[in-house]
Amino acid sequence: MTIVSLGLGFFLRGCIQLIWGSHSYSFFLDLPDITLEIGDLLYLSDPIWAGILSLLTFGLVIVFLFRTRWGLAIRATSEDQSKAMAFGINARFILMIVWAISALCITVAGIMISNFGALQVGMSYVGLRAIPVVLIGGMDSIGGALVGGIIVGICEALAGSYIEPMGLVGFKEVAPYLLLLIVLFIRPYGLFGTVRIERV
Amino acid sequence: MLAIENLRVVYHDVISVLNGISLDVNEGEILIIIGANGAGKTTLLRSVAGMIDFYDGDIIEGDIKMEGSSIKGLDAADIMKRYGLTYVMEDRPVFWYLTIEENLGAASFSRWDKHVKTDMEEVYEYFAVLRSLRNKRAGYASGGEQQMLAIGMALMTKPKILLLDEPSLGLAPLITEELFSIIKKLNESGITIVLVEQNANAALNIGIRGYVIETGRIVLDGKAVDLLKNEDVREFYLGSGEKERKSYKDAKRYKRRKRWL
Ligand SMILES: Nc1ncnc2c1ncn2[C@@H]1O[C@H](COP(=O)(O)OP(=O)(O)O)[C@@H](O)[C@H]1O
Ligand SMILES: [Mg+2]
Numbered sequence: 001m002t003i004v005s006l007g008l009g010f011f012l013r014g015c016i017q018l019i020w021g022s023h024s025y026s027f028f029l030d031l032p033d034i035t036l037e038i039g040d041l042l043y044l045s046d047p048i049w050a051g052i053l054s055l056l057t058f059g060l061v062i063v064f065l066f067r068t069r070w071g072l073a074i075r076a077t078s079e080d081q082s083k084a085m086a087f088g089i090n091a092r093f094i095l096m097i098v099w100a101i102s103a104l105c106i107t108v109a110g111i112m113i114s115n116f117g118a119l120q121v122g123m124s125y126v127g128l129r130a131i132p133v134v135l136i137g138g139m140d141s142i143g144g145a146l147v148g149g150i151i152v153g154i155c156e157a158l159a160g161s162y163i164e165p166m167g168l169v170g171f172k173e174v175a176p177y178l179l180l181l182i183v184l185f186i187r188p189y190g191l192f193g194t195v196r197i198e199r200v
Numbered sequence: 201m202l203a204i205e206n207l208r209v210v211y212h213d214v215i216s217v218l219n220g221i222s223l224d225v226n227e228g229e230i231l232i233i234i235g236a237n238g239a240g241k242t243t244l245l246r247s248v249a250g251m252i253d254f255y256d257g258d259i260i261e262g263d264i265k266m267e268g269s270s271i272k273g274l275d276a277a278d279i280m281k282r283y284g285l286t287y288v289m290e291d292r293p294v295f296w297y298l299t300i301e302e303n304l305g306a307a308s309f310s311r312w313d314k315h316v317k318t319d320m321e322e323v324y325e326y327f328a329v330l331r332s333l334r335n336k337r338a339g340y341a342s343g344g345e346q347q348m349l350a351i352g353m354a355l356m357t358k359p360k361i362l363l364l365d366e367p368s369l370g371l372a373p374l375i376t377e378e379l380f381s382i383i384k385k386l387n388e389s390g391i392t393i394v395l396v397e398q399n400a401n402a403a404l405n406i407g408i409r410g411y412v413i414e415t416g417r418i419v420l421d422g423k424a425v426d427l428l429k430n431e432d433v434r435e436f437y438l439g440s441g442e443k444e445r446k447s448y449k450d451a452k453r454y455k456r457r458k459r460w461l
Contacts, residue, residue, distance in 0.1 A: 076298060086276060
């Protein structure tokens, strides 16, 4: 499965290069400048906007999952597809909805990331940075993804500005994985992963 | 109401599990199907409920009819919506990580309307324990509570006919008794019931008619009271035959003899 996904990833990137070329497009959203300066700290406008929009998207997904009957059906199906089918939930349809939601979230992320720099085909690799995020937070925990994201972000930033200048170039990219390793040693399901209900 | 005609089912194209089963379910009855482990009871219910595809099984011969029209090949959600047929899988098919109330909600997905809340109340009337546990995760409920929840969930789909797969599996005798009396009540409220059981005694006592299946064939059928008295059934399914324990060889002879029927 994983290998097929990777292969498909290469294939799709290839297609994109064929159609739109591999050069970068300039891309920016015309959002009001809300750069913040607090003490010595400077918060740039674009990352703040990205944070706001992420939280908004996140909130919408949560509301959808926990406050609507569709969300309930999704949570049920994610636990056991055959049980869901037996109670009249059309599992194939639910899978389609889930794919649509994830595509939507990825699109939002893609737009915001392009907004930091430029739109370019190699950008898709940032998706890989989600791996330490979800594993640290806990694969099946939604709140965990949020906390994991913040932890990984801070970890990268700190490693980038305090450890890299000591001569370890590129340490920024490795730091989240080191953190991941430590977390998994202590909590194999991630920080907020569901502890399985065990019965005898 | 439901008619199964000469049904043959194989898994993975090679493992033949049902070898020509025919049976009828009359409206308003409780039909009992008994058979040992591996006889094909679950496979039969999966086929009827439109879920056999999911397990990589195929109906290679025969037909399944609801009210005269074939439901072969329809998917589970369609069969449920169009014909009011709901299948309660074996092993307490509840969602462990959802609360009891969410479980009931999830089961109402196919018919969501204004009456869901009142229907939940009705389920709580049948199964009083569920009301006090409504906000607890189903995974932490006891076996009996989970089975009651599973049947409660099935009720949320507004079934006309309910297929129950070994609901008494792993439950204490007292709980089984309570469960079966509720099943009887459901039947009296107008739901046709097909009850698959290994607990033949308890089941035949609430049933009207019964079938015995063995290695994918029906070997015996009749009124529940007659089956309870039947020598072979008593011996192999009730464990209380006239003769003392028989050897394995005798059991095999019994099977061979039955095949000729
Ligand atoms: N998904 C499957 N794939 C292959 N064989 C199966 C599958 N499910 C059940 N079987 C086989 O079919 C036979 C009948 O199983 P089942 O219908 O579960 O019997 P029962 O419910 O009467 O115990 C068993 O021999 C079992 O091993
Ligand atoms: Mg079974």
